[in-house]
Amino acid sequence: xxxxxxxxxxxxxxxxxxxxxxxxAAVVAGPVREHLLHEAVRSQLAARRAGxxxxxxxxxxxxGGKKPWRQKGTGRARAGSIRSPLWAxxxxxxxxxxxxxxxxxxxxxxxxxxxxxxxxxxxxxxxSVVDKLEIEAPKTKLFAQLMVGLHAENALVIIAERDERxxxxxxxxxxxxxxxxxxxxxxxxxxxxxxxxxxAAVERLVGRLGS
Numbered sequence: 001x002x003x004x005x006x007x008x009x010x011x012x013x014x015x016x017x018x019x020x021x022x023x024x025a026a027v028v029a030g031p032v033r034e035h036l037l038h039e040a041v042r043s044q045l046a047a048r049r050a051g052x053x054x055x056x057x058x059x060x061x062x063x064g065g066k067k068p069w070r071q072k073g074t075g076r077a078r079a080g081s082i083r084s085p086l087w088a089x090x091x092x093x094x095x096x097x098x099x100x101x102x103x104x105x106x107x108x109x110x111x112x113x114x115x116x117x118x119x120x121x122x123x124x125x126x127x128s129v130v131d132k133l134e135i136e137a138p139k140t141k142l143f144a145q146l147m148v149g150l151h152a153e154n155a156l157v158i159i160a161e162r163d164e165r166x167x168x169x170x171x172x173x174x175x176x177x178x179x180x181x182x183x184x185x186x187x188x189x190x191x192x193x194x195x196x197x198x199x200a201a202v203e204r205l206v207g208r209l210g211s
Contacts, residue, residue: 008122010129010199014149018131021202024210028122030115037120039105040113040186047102055095058083064090115209117189127195128152129202133159133166143169147176156192158184160200181205 004025012018058064064083071078085093105113121127128150135142143166147153154175159166161180170178177188181204189195197205 008127008129008202010131011150012131013133013146015151021129021199023202023206027115027206027209028118028127030119032120032123033112033116036109036113037116037186037190040110040117041190043103043105044185044187049101051099051101053096054098055092057095058085058091061089061091111209113186114184114189117186118195118205118209121189121195126193127197129197129199131199133157133163133196133198135165135169138165138168140169140172143176144173147173150196152176152194152196154192155194155196156188157196158201158205159198160204181208 005022006025006029007020007022008028009017010019010021058081061083064081068079068082069076079087081087081090083090085091118127130150133146135146147155155177157166157170157176157178158181159178167178170176175192177192179185179188181201184205
């Protein structure tokens, strides 16, 4: 059985069409499964939580070792410690403790969610493939001009491999982020308005998501 494919136009850095790239339809033209996008984003954001919130239980509050007054005969309610959770300055009952909020969804669901994110951008006409991304020097101004030329001032750029010039040049642009193909993820694809892929990055993503 032959796998269905689709052709995506390949643009130059000046938005001129220079060719086409053929990719499996399942990667960029499949169904947009919103529930998987939701789960993938939730999982990513949960993993980013610091989980450092903490309160002191009775074992961690200093003081309170001595009984504040004798058990009987004073007319006051009995008390065993000035650090009781009932007292001002006392411990906290059932307060938050450091924990890991992260959880993982199945690998097959992660792949399906990434395919859905790519399909969503392609469906909305916000996915572009360029033959290459090259700048003369790692200068923010040069990369900003390149993004304006691509009509992608707010964009996630995915490249195939390490490119110090491009990565350094994009670092100070608040509405642009550069990722390598292995770091492509649902949250960042949905967060930015446009998605720019180099042709080599498309091939890497197909290798990762095509099966």
